[in-house]
Amino acid sequence: MGSFLRACRYFTVVAVVPRLFLVGFGVTAAMSVGAALTGEVTASDVLSPLLTLQMFAAASGFDLPARRGHYDLLLTSGVPRWQIAVAHGCMSVLPGLVVWLSAECPLSWWNITGARAPGSLVAFLAVSATAWATAVPSSRAKASVAWVVLMTAPRLAVPFLPTRLLGQPVAWGTGQDGTRAAAVLWLAIATLTTGLAGRHAVRSAVPLEVSQ
Amino acid sequence: MTRLLVCAELVRARYGYREVLSGVSFDLRRGQALGIVGPAGAGKTTMLRLLAGLLAPAGGTLQIDGRAPHLASRRTAVGYFAGDFTLPGSVRADAWGRLATGTVLTVERRPLRALSRGARQMLGLRATLARERLDLVLLDEPWETLDADGSAWLTSTLLTKRDHGASLVLTSEQHHDLVRVCDVFLVMLHQRGVLVHAHQLNPSGIATAADLDAAIEALRTPAPPLRPVAEAVEAGRAPEVQSGLRLDGTDLSPPSQPG
Numbered sequence: 001m002g003s004f005l006r007a008c009r010y011f012t013v014v015a016v017v018p019r020l021f022l023v024g025f026g027v028t029a030a031m032s033v034g035a036a037l038t039g040e041v042t043a044s045d046v047l048s049p050l051l052t053l054q055m056f057a058a059a060s061g062f063d064l065p066a067r068r069g070h071y072d073l074l075l076t077s078g079v080p081r082w083q084i085a086v087a088h089g090c091m092s093v094l095p096g097l098v099v100w101l102s103a104e105c106p107l108s109w110w111n112i113t114g115a116r117a118p119g120s121l122v123a124f125l126a127v128s129a130t131a132w133a134t135a136v137p138s139s140r141a142k143a144s145v146a147w148v149v150l151m152t153a154p155r156l157a158v159p160f161l162p163t164r165l166l167g168q169p170v171a172w173g174t175g176q177d178g179t180r181a182a183a184v185l186w187l188a189i190a191t192l193t194t195g196l197a198g199r200h201a202v203r204s205a206v207p208l209e210v211s212q
Numbered sequence: 213m214t215r216l217l218v219c220a221e222l223v224r225a226r227y228g229y230r231e232v233l234s235g236v237s238f239d240l241r242r243g244q245a246l247g248i249v250g251p252a253g254a255g256k257t258t259m260l261r262l263l264a265g266l267l268a269p270a271g272g273t274l275q276i277d278g279r280a281p282h283l284a285s286r287r288t289a290v291g292y293f294a295g296d297f298t299l300p301g302s303v304r305a306d307a308w309g310r311l312a313t314g315t316v317l318t319v320e321r322r323p324l325r326a327l328s329r330g331a332r333q334m335l336g337l338r339a340t341l342a343r344e345r346l347d348l349v350l351l352d353e354p355w356e357t358l359d360a361d362g363s364a365w366l367t368s369t370l371l372t373k374r375d376h377g378a379s380l381v382l383t384s385e386q387h388h389d390l391v392r393v394c395d396v397f398l399v400m401l402h403q404r405g406v407l408v409h410a411h412q413l414n415p416s417g418i419a420t421a422a423d424l425d426a427a428i429e430a431l432r433t434p435a436p437p438l439r440p441v442a443e444a445v446e447a448g449r450a451p452e453v454q455s456g457l458r459l460d461g462t463d464l465s466p467p468s469q470p471g
Contacts, residue, residue, distance in 0.1 A: 015303075070298065073312065076265065078285045206261070
């Protein structure tokens, strides 16, 4: 536990989510809550911008900073690699999670439609995990390109976009099979990519970028 | 005889299809200091990263305290620093200083990218060497960019660590610094390593930078290879040679000394 906390502390000093994203989260959350106060909105309207920002914030990238030597001090400190990978993932998702929860609470208090719907939770978890995982072997820039391609996908893919899950129930028998299928798909993608990314972070070699 | 800490036997390394090391062998005992020298691109940094457990050998055997390097750091305290360019520029200097041991190493609050190269190098070295117990110290070009005071501090710190039983593996282009600390040298040429002891470089046992340069030049010369060093070995001036000289399978170790 001590070594895991040491890894978490390391990733707070060597920040995995740049300060600009934290400012972005603050602005987006304030604007979302402001919109909820002034007009008739749904949970999807409020949470969509936060989910979009989380796609890019959680995609912190592991290989690139590691190959630049930024994690050398931690990687050679005796902390097991799997703990480093978990700590990296947690610290990548944490800022978005805090803002997400602090935005969801007021929505519940004001009885805004779809607040705390299971679909929102699934969308957040799946997007956070997938974003982190896709960036592990590459970089934030490359993962971001993948997200942009997905979000501007042809009509066929639109029903499966994670933003479609926001504010939706995903339980059986609700008559929303499309939403349920999208939720299952995203959970499967998140599980698979996280598993592969974790394996990569634990086992991959870390050559120094300049010496290859 | 002190205990063996590092054992490398015909270690090979590659980046993709490109072979960087092909058969490097050496042993390192506790309290021994190994200097890795060779031209740019010879695989010095790769060798250090293999020892740090950040790369896996493509072949051969590499063990630290009887375990693979990536597992050894849990039991063996390893300090590794590859140079100031590896420090994350956005991190505040005081925060980086506290990362290693939790103690204050500097009160400088500017981000690392705002510091001079020498100041960054110094901070990186201090963070790496701050731990009280270190079994294996791996430093890549540690004297680079340091001023005279910094160089003197580093040399004395490394000698202290070595005297306390830490093994050192250092690379440096600045041979005059290296010979002050190291008692054995791994000359890396053509993706291979040739092990040369200080006694082989100079009969007095205290090698100079000129001795090391001459040995490297001799090893570079295709014919006759290794002659100056080989003569020294044959003349019996290297009684403590343990691993011998190996290049292309040639073992020039002297016969074991009685008693």
